[in-house]
Amino acid sequence: MTPTSKSFKDIHETELTKFDMRAAVLRGTSTVDARRKTACTELDTDDPSGYQAMRTRAASIKDAVLADLPSYLEEFANNAEAAGATIHFAADAADARASIQNIIRSKGAKVIVKSKSMVSEEIDLNAALELDGYRVIETDLGEFILQLEHEHPSHIVLPAVHKPKVEVERMFNKLYDSPIGASADQLAQTARRVIRQDFLDAEVGISGGNFLVADTGSIVIVENEGNARLTTSLPKCHIAIVGIEKIIPSIDDLPLFLNLLSRSATGQRSTVFVSTITGPKTSDEPDGPDEMHIVLVDNRRSTILADEKLRPILRCIRCAACVNTCPVYQQIGGHAYGWVYSGPIGAILDPVLLGLENAYHLPYASSLCGACTEVCPVKIPIDDILVEHRKRAVTASLTGSLEAMAMASFATVMVNHNLYEAATRLAAVMPSSNGRTSRLPLPVITDWQSSRDLPAIKGPRFRDVWKQRLAAAGANHGA
Amino acid sequence: MSIFKPRVHLFITCVADRLGVHAAESTVNLLRLYGCDVHFSDLQSCCGQPAYNAGHHDAAKQVARYWLATYDKLLTDANDIIVTPSGSCGAMLHHYKDLLADEPDQIAVYDRVVPRVRELTQFLIDDLAVTESFVDLGGVTVAYHDSCHAMRNLGVYEQPRNLLKLSGASLVEWDSSCCGFGGLFSVKLPQISTAMLDRKLDSVTDALSADFLTSTDLGCLLQLDGGLQRRSTRIKTVHIAELLDPANRVHTK
Numbered sequence: 001m002t003p004t005s006k007s008f009k010d011i012h013e014t015e016l017t018k019f020d021m022r023a024a025v026l027r028g029t030s031t032v033d034a035r036r037k038t039a040c041t042e043l044d045t046d047d048p049s050g051y052q053a054m055r056t057r058a059a060s061i062k063d064a065v066l067a068d069l070p071s072y073l074e075e076f077a078n079n080a081e082a083a084g085a086t087i088h089f090a091a092d093a094a095d096a097r098a099s100i101q102n103i104i105r106s107k108g109a110k111v112i113v114k115s116k117s118m119v120s121e122e123i124d125l126n127a128a129l130e131l132d133g134y135r136v137i138e139t140d141l142g143e144f145i146l147q148l149e150h151e152h153p154s155h156i157v158l159p160a161v162h163k164p165k166v167e168v169e170r171m172f173n174k175l176y177d178s179p180i181g182a183s184a185d186q187l188a189q190t191a192r193r194v195i196r197q198d199f200l201d202a203e204v205g206i207s208g209g210n211f212l213v214a215d216t217g218s219i220v221i222v223e224n225e226g227n228a229r230l231t232t233s234l235p236k237c238h239i240a241i242v243g244i245e246k247i248i249p250s251i252d253d254l255p256l257f258l259n260l261l262s263r264s265a266t267g268q269r270s271t272v273f274v275s276t277i278t279g280p281k282t283s284d285e286p287d288g289p290d291e292m293h294i295v296l297v298d299n300r301r302s303t304i305l306a307d308e309k310l311r312p313i314l315r316c317i318r319c320a321a322c323v324n325t326c327p328v329y330q331q332i333g334g335h336a337y338g339w340v341y342s343g344p345i346g347a348i349l350d351p352v353l354l355g356l357e358n359a360y361h362l363p364y365a366s367s368l369c370g371a372c373t374e375v376c377p378v379k380i381p382i383d384d385i386l387v388e389h390r391k392r393a394v395t396a397s398l399t400g401s402l403e404a405m406a407m408a409s410f411a412t413v414m415v416n417h418n419l420y421e422a423a424t425r426l427a428a429v430m431p432s433s434n435g436r437t438s439r440l441p442l443p444v445i446t447d448w449q450s451s452r453d454l455p456a457i458k459g460p461r462f463r464d465v466w467k468q469r470l471a472a473a474g475a476n477h478g479a
Numbered sequence: 480m481s482i483f484k485p486r487v488h489l490f491i492t493c494v495a496d497r498l499g500v501h502a503a504e505s506t507v508n509l510l511r512l513y514g515c516d517v518h519f520s521d522l523q524s525c526c527g528q529p530a531y532n533a534g535h536h537d538a539a540k541q542v543a544r545y546w547l548a549t550y551d552k553l554l555t556d557a558n559d560i561i562v563t564p565s566g567s568c569g570a571m572l573h574h575y576k577d578l579l580a581d582e583p584d585q586i587a588v589y590d591r592v593v594p595r596v597r598e599l600t601q602f603l604i605d606d607l608a609v610t611e612s613f614v615d616l617g618g619v620t621v622a623y624h625d626s627c628h629a630m631r632n633l634g635v636y637e638q639p640r641n642l643l644k645l646s647g648a649s650l651v652e653w654d655s656s657c658c659g660f661g662g663l664f665s666v667k668l669p670q671i672s673t674a675m676l677d678r679k680l681d682s683v684t685d686a687l688s689a690d691f692l693t694s695t696d697l698g699c700l701l702q703l704d705g706g707l708q709r710r711s712t713r714i715k716t717v718h719i720a721e722l723l724d725p726a727n728r729v730h731t732k
Contacts, residue, residue: 371631
């Protein structure tokens, strides 16, 4: 998808007028956020194996991997190849697409089934494959719904969270004769019926991957619908597209990460399916693909890796806990962010993947409330990184000279006693309309007052009151 | 409470100096009632948060250095404490460590000064361990709003609630999400800020039928009251210091 993050200021205003979408997003994310909270609180004990200790351990495991990523990738690649998989390293999106297109061409495929992969969105894979003439079918229910409407996911775990259910009922009624008022379960059954034949016809299955296990060469996929298991086992050829940051050192680390991921993502103790896939089918196995390809995608991740302040972004396990708990995302939804990754994680990731000049508005789309950082299972300091991007936007002169001048003046006033005295005294004589509210001819005030009152700035300052009464009262009080 | 009289230096904050005079005055009253020797230096200004949050870190550094120098001079005794009626400004001071990381001299001052800063309710409960209240708020219902920075960055959660309970007030809990203030955020993206505010104000009608809405932070209260003024509700917005100060006129109904 073409990024539109540069137009965030216009787009988010349009998104705010979509009241049905906003209600669906707020309901969906609040529900999952509450489940996450319950599931994580359940582990929140004081003992050394409790939830907070798990977060710390997961963060430090990820940091250890990132400190030595090339050798972990090499270990993973060697073990995966020993198990019969073929490894492809892709430096960027075009590279990744070309690798996948080459594999598919060699298979003479016509039908391709896909399970959920945000990296495939990142590299615009579907558009490229459709241009090549393949039928590409998204088999995750949410993604399937969006594909029917030519829409992109608005959330990394709940791709169709912005869609009011009644819209899906109407769409399925028109296309598949499903009843209006169908339950979520009935809608899923309908989708299953439709997709089943595609699974049987597909020559190639494309999946993502939640973890790459270095010491076994396995990829691990968590899901609740079973479509990823079918995608990776029915077609003769399985292609997994995974970001290079998804490495964990050992299969022994997997339980920790599975526990954190499922609880943080959906509030489940465990997802319904966990598939650990090590190479294609072996000669003594009856089922599975004959070929397995793993495309390891960099696409600017090594830029993040080389940047000490941004590096913790690569700890991310894409649980979307930060997204669900974000009060800004809950109001504007994911499409407002203008690209694949939305919410707090998108606001720190997109400026690197797209270039800061194309996405610098996103880090400002936060009140810095810190809810994201509080829930992150791998302790990414998201609010600090938001501020770091803002700092870089300022340094790169993206935020305008007027703001720079205002901030320079602010600092000058605040570090100069006489100027501070004069400025705060001056503020008191600004006109107020009804004695109760302020009316200052400044954009900041009018923007504020567009929707909120501002109390009149009048009367003595605290420092005046202190001098007039309080200091002396204290002296008496002390005596 | 000990018989020792703690010496408290106020960091009143620029917001309270200009927009929250009653809250600031009640902070002084309250600290004196609890036996503190209260000092205020008029050399103080701002913590620099507006510049820091907006990414203007050269400007923020200037203000940070000034703040550190000002308070470093004031702290003359090992037991001196700095108290601020704002969790957000208090939390900002902790960012100085990263902000000035390249300046060892400043970090040395930071290490002397910033660990002595307390948010008001934190100081009363954690340091003074107060067990009495000077107001009787029996029969009064109070909706307490958690300031994100007080709660997440300073761990202020139980302290204001305990103080309100000591006063006999009935607490009304409500949606704990951010009010949407966020300093410059509220004017840079006013529509999102207002949407967050409306969600908060819509979420619990119980909270809005309380007598008072209170918090540790004037920024949040400015935002919440700004929205409430455009709705018909009887709830009054006051800083927690005003609510706990018997001399504050908010109690004369």
